[in-house]
Amino acid sequence: MKKGEVPQHKSILESANLREMCYAVDENGEYTTALSTGWDPKTIALENALKEIEERVETAKQRVLANEASPIVYYMELHKMDLGILASYVGLWKWRVKRHFKPSVFKRLSPGTLQKYADVFDITIEELVHIHP
Amino acid sequence: MQIDFTHKQSAHCENGVVSNLMRHNGFEVSEPMVFGIGSGLLFSYLPFLKVNYAPVFTYRVMPGLIFNRFAKRVGIKVKREKFKKTEDARKRLDANLANNNPVGLQVGVFQLPYFPEEYRFHFNAHNMVVYGKQGDTYLISDPVMEDVTTLTDRELEKVRFAKGAFAPKGHMYYPIAFPETLSLEKAIVKGIKHTCRDMTAPVPIVGVRAMRWVAKNIRKWPQKLGAKKANHYLGQIVRMQEEIGTGGGGFRYIYAAFLQEAGKVLKNEKLKDFSKEMTEIGDQWRDFALEASRVYKNRSVQTDAYNKVADQLLDLAKREEAFFQALRKAV
Numbered sequence: 001m002k003k004g005e006v007p008q009h010k011s012i013l014e015s016a017n018l019r020e021m022c023y024a025v026d027e028n029g030e031y032t033t034a035l036s037t038g039w040d041p042k043t044i045a046l047e048n049a050l051k052e053i054e055e056r057v058e059t060a061k062q063r064v065l066a067n068e069a070s071p072i073v074y075y076m077e078l079h080k081m082d083l084g085i086l087a088s089y090v091g092l093w094k095w096r097v098k099r100h101f102k103p104s105v106f107k108r109l110s111p112g113t114l115q116k117y118a119d120v121f122d123i124t125i126e127e128l129v130h131i132h133p
Numbered sequence: 134m135q136i137d138f139t140h141k142q143s144a145h146c147e148n149g150v151v152s153n154l155m156r157h158n159g160f161e162v163s164e165p166m167v168f169g170i171g172s173g174l175l176f177s178y179l180p181f182l183k184v185n186y187a188p189v190f191t192y193r194v195m196p197g198l199i200f201n202r203f204a205k206r207v208g209i210k211v212k213r214e215k216f217k218k219t220e221d222a223r224k225r226l227d228a229n230l231a232n233n234n235p236v237g238l239q240v241g242v243f244q245l246p247y248f249p250e251e252y253r254f255h256f257n258a259h260n261m262v263v264y265g266k267q268g269d270t271y272l273i274s275d276p277v278m279e280d281v282t283t284l285t286d287r288e289l290e291k292v293r294f295a296k297g298a299f300a301p302k303g304h305m306y307y308p309i310a311f312p313e314t315l316s317l318e319k320a321i322v323k324g325i326k327h328t329c330r331d332m333t334a335p336v337p338i339v340g341v342r343a344m345r346w347v348a349k350n351i352r353k354w355p356q357k358l359g360a361k362k363a364n365h366y367l368g369q370i371v372r373m374q375e376e377i378g379t380g381g382g383g384f385r386y387i388y389a390a391f392l393q394e395a396g397k398v399l400k401n402e403k404l405k406d407f408s409k410e411m412t413e414i415g416d417q418w419r420d421f422a423l424e425a426s427r428v429y430k431n432r433s434v435q436t437d438a439y440n441k442v443a444d445q446l447l448d449l450a451k452r453e454e455a456f457f458q459a460l461r462k463a464v
Binding site: 001006012013015016018019020021022023024025029030031033035036039040041042044045046048049050052079080081082084085088089 | 142143144183243247249251252254255279296297298300364365371375376377378380381382386389390393408409415416419422426429430
């Protein structure tokens, strides 16, 4: 890549006033660095990945509202987590967290356990138990 | 207190931290030099490991390995500390700062407040330098940022104790012993040889063999997984290749910069040509990303489009195989 060809496309980085560093060759063939505001192919990839997450969150929400899953599933997706990550944040075995995904089990959770989840998601127990459509 | 520390932006966080810490201790080593000597370049495919619901593709070695190899090859001693208690982690950090010693930290990205929300994933192998503390606020030099920044006590604790894969556990590191003079020649040769060996290794999950495996799988994805998932996987490849920290082209440009610099240090004219060739390979990786992005942009389901992307990857594998076989003999 030549220095003049370092892409300066619009991206999310701009909003955060951030530019990333790329390596490129100058007119004499010597390596140098240049800052880039973004490149479309990867911006699209990131946008697609984020859209995917949004869809997952929405699906989870519908499942919670239909009483097919506990609110933990919704908050897990909202925080871009998966089972393994969530389990390590709450400090429980994966199989236990998975059990808590069931609405029937979730209903019987102790305040202590609920507080653990609420702390991880940085919300109150009230917000954890009642999610709004 | 504030330690007199020069922040210099770099493409990749780990190289950047090492390069900046070295400069602070009076040794000028560029980012590509750290990357090359530490044998940072790789290609690896781990289909049994999933991140963000897609397999892991990586263009670099495991976090931490670059610094370890670099340190060993140039004769630096690195002290590393991990902690069980957040309290201990903070005390040790403060003690180092009071001692006028800036330290490197491994942190998670998800709760890093100065990163754009969209970039915050559960990635736990980010690196930064702490170079001071004012009241409750730590002074941070994050190599991928243009300028220095700050984090509060609480914010820093959260990112130091992020959970999940590669949990940092407060991981703190800094060089403690240096050689009298830094001689890079032998280290460079070792670094290059190691990378050549990795890239041409006879195992399916690393190097050119991994590229061929990915290419083979790409052809199968549209039928096997459906268009949606296939595109998601393809997007994951491009993101790993071009995300912040790679310097473009899946670290290939940084490596080309290293070869150029190495040529000057070793007075080996041949390495100049290798650098040029590596730049072209980097360009070809960019073309590959562009082609892949066309597929997932249009959400096309044509198998032909996937085959074309796979063919490009096979070309790259062939080219890199020849490249690293020749490079090995040149040093």
